[in-house]
Amino acid sequence: MTGSTLKLSNVESAYGPVKAIRGVSLQVPPGMIVAVLGSNGAGKSTILKTISGMVVPSRGKIEYGAHDITGIDPAAIVRYGISHVPEGRDVFPLLSVRDNLLMGAYTRKNRTEVPRDLEAVFDYLPILKERCAQPAQLLSGGQQQMLAIARAMMASPSLILLDEPSLGLSPKLTIEIFEIIVRVNRERGTTILLVEQNANLALNVADHGYVLENGRIVADDSCERLRAKEDIKEFYLGMRETGIRGERRWKKKKTWR
Amino acid sequence: MHFLQQVINGIAQGCIYGLIAIGFVLIYKATETVSFVQGELMMLGAFLGLVLITVLGIPYWLAVPATLLAMMAFGFLVERVAISPILGEPAFSIVMLTLGIGYVARGAVMMIPELGTELQVLPVPYRDQSVAIGGLIIGMERLVVPAVTAALCLMLYLMFRFTRIGVAMQAASQSQSAAYYMGIPVRRLNGLVWGMAAGVAAIAGLLLAPIVMIDSNMGFIGLKAFPAAVVGGMASLPGAVVGGVTIGVIESLAGYLLPEGFKDVAAYVVVLIMLMVRPNGLFGGEVRKKV
Ligand SMILES: Nc1ncnc2c1ncn2[C@@H]1O[C@H](COP(=O)(O)OP(=O)(O)OP(=O)(O)O)[C@@H](O)[C@H]1O
Ligand SMILES: [Mg+2]
Numbered sequence: 140m141t142g143s144t145l146k147l148s149n150v151e152s153a154y155g156p157v158k159a160i161r162g163v164s165l166q167v168p169p170g171m172i173v174a175v176l177g178s179n180g181a182g183k184s185t186i187l188k189t190i191s192g193m194v195v196p197s198r199g200k201i202e203y204g205a206h207d208i209t210g211i212d213p214a215a216i217v218r219y220g221i222s223h224v225p226e227g228r229d230v231f232p233l234l235s236v237r238d239n240l241l242m243g244a245y246t247r248k249n250r251t252e253v254p255r256d257l258e259a260v261f262d263y264l265p266i267l268k269e270r271c272a273q274p275a276q277l278l279s280g281g282q283q284q285m286l287a288i289a290r291a292m293m294a295s296p297s298l299i300l301l302d303e304p305s306l307g308l309s310p311k312l313t314i315e316i317f318e319i320i321v322r323v324n325r326e327r328g329t330t331i332l333l334v335e336q337n338a339n340l341a342l343n344v345a346d347h348g349y350v351l352e353n354g355r356i357v358a359d360d361s362c363e364r365l366r367a368k369e370d371i372k373e374f375y376l377g378m379r380e381t382g383i384r385g386e387r388r389w390k391k392k393k394t395w396r
Numbered sequence: 397m398h399f400l401q402q403v404i405n406g407i408a409q410g411c412i413y414g415l416i417a418i419g420f421v422l423i424y425k426a427t428e429t430v431s432f433v434q435g436e437l438m439m440l441g442a443f444l445g446l447v448l449i450t451v452l453g454i455p456y457w458l459a460v461p462a463t464l465l466a467m468m469a470f471g472f473l474v475e476r477v478a479i480s481p482i483l484g485e486p487a488f489s490i491v492m493l494t495l496g497i498g499y500v501a502r503g504a505v506m507m508i509p510e511l512g513t514e515l516q517v518l519p520v521p522y523r524d525q526s527v528a529i530g531g532l533i534i535g536m537e538r539l540v541v542p543a544v545t546a547a548l549c550l551m552l553y554l555m556f557r558f559t560r561i562g563v564a565m566q567a568a569s570q571s572q573s574a575a576y577y578m579g580i581p582v583r584r585l586n587g588l589v590w591g592m593a594a595g596v597a598a599i600a601g602l603l604l605a606p607i608v609m610i611d612s613n614m615g616f617i618g619l620k621a622f623p624a625a626v627v628g629g630m631a632s633l634p635g636a637v638v639g640g641v642t643i644g645v646i647e648s649l650a651g652y653l654l655p656e657g658f659k660d661v662a663a664y665v666v667v668l669i670m671l672m673v674r675p676n677g678l679f680g681g682e683v684r685k686k687v
Binding site for chain 1: 560563564566567570571573574575576577578579580581
């Protein structure tokens with residue numbers, strides 16, 4: 140699977156009068172893991188939603204390879220090979236794990252490949268195979284996160300947009316999830332645009348990072364160099380208490396409508 | 397014997413309520429709005445069947461699928477043209493809009509010369525047939541209703557359970573945002589749901605017509621189907637049918653056993669009791685968890 144480069148140029152998105160991101164430009168080359176870091180409300184999720192067509196930008200341009208995907212229908216964007224794993228998992232609670240996964244493959248043209256892909260996904264996330272027939276709401280938080288990732292993989296994407304996969308998870312589970320993400324990236328060549336609060340972890344797995352503040356990109360460098368930067372260390376790596384943050388953010392969660 | 401007869405009549409009537417209530421539930425689950433046009437859709441279905449058969453002379457067995465298809469297309473269009481643009485507005489405006497569409501539909505039918513203003517009989521092939529079961533004589537027009545209702549419920553069940561589009565409809569109802577993320581065409585599915593609701597209502601109309609005769613006010617029966625949906629839990633398809641049959645039977649028995657007048661309020665009494673005893677309705681146990 141060879142992907143394309145995702146390119147955002149000067150993108151601006153707003154919720155009514157609230158400008159969430161301003162003049163965001165970034166590039167995600169094929170096969171890479173690119174991280175977007177930033178504190179609460181910086182606009183990280185908005186960037187992903189704008190890419191996947193859930194939010195229509197008021198300015199700027201989004202290209203995926205040769206295609207201009209600015210403001211087009213979310214379904215068309217999925218068909219171009221971009222899958223979004225939304226913040227807070229957003230699985231279909233009453234559908235079985237299997238049906239959740241099949242919904243991930245909704246846009247697939249070649250339906251005969253779907254059973255094979257299902258097996259391939261189970262290979263990365265074997266726990267889901269055991270829980271295949273259960274309603275998704277009975278899964279634990281971590282398992283739901285795995286389901287959300289697996290569901291996105293079922294669209295056979297060349298680029299996965301991952302919004303805070305570590306949200307509300309124990310450190311151990313977080314590491315497990317990240318290992319799976321890296322495996323998917325290495326073995327399937329899937330490009331990953333990762334949004335994370337856990338900057339330490341994100342900078343460790345990603346190749347390149349962007350730092351977002353108040354809707355603007357304030358730093359952009361290889362993760363190696365970002366890790367070395369003093370202010371980044373201070374703001375995102377130093378004074379961090381994952382457990383407490385995780386819970387606090389949980390309450391803040393807003394549902395999309 | 398008379399008692400049993402009343403129960404059977406009640407079941408037939410209740411199935412009609414149930415079918416219309418299925419429309420309420422389908423639309424409620426898909427868009428979280430309440431459509432008060434379902435009764436009118438039933439009336440339109442009955443009239444369309446009548447026109448096809450008596451005016452155009454189309455045979456019954458062709459007129460039924462034609463009516464069904466036409467009404468489904470009509471429901472789809474109503475959603476796409478009128479409902480979809482105001483989705484997201486307060487629920488109140490959508491209720492008013494559906495009530496308005498209902499008025500227009502009733503008015504339009506009344507304007508049809510002769511047909512629209514007088515009681516009409518739908519000539520069905522099973523007219524005047526009856527079956528004798530253990531001393532009871534049951535009119536075919538009543539027996540057909542639960543049979544068709546059961547078949548329809550089975551079809552809906554299979555569709556929601558096993559077809560891709562059915563599962564996608566469930567998915568969109570459980571999380572609209574996730575459905576968009578998966579590339580499920582949520583808006584088109586909403587239109588299809590309206591089409592299905594209109595189709596089921598049209599079938600209810602074709603089933604009811606041989607029992608009560610057709611007139612432009614027959615859609616008011618929707619006011620009793622809504623309680624059926626509420627009794628069933630508002631978001632449950634089996635609940636809608638069970639709620640409908642419950643109300644139909646209680647209503648029929650109330651008419652038989654209790655003084656004049658009780659029959660007409662029976663449906664609402666059932667709803668009141670239900671809301672007091674089980675506010676979530678018979679089948680309203682499912683907790684929708686949004687993580
Ligand atoms: N649906 C919405 N309606 C109105 N404003 C919104 C909506 N979603 C986000 N915002 C606002 O847009 C800004 C950016 O939000 P966004 O969700 O992109 O931040 P984030 O970086 O993902 O934050 P978090 O880390 O908390 O998820 C915030 O100020 C937020 O209040
Ligand atoms: Mg976010």
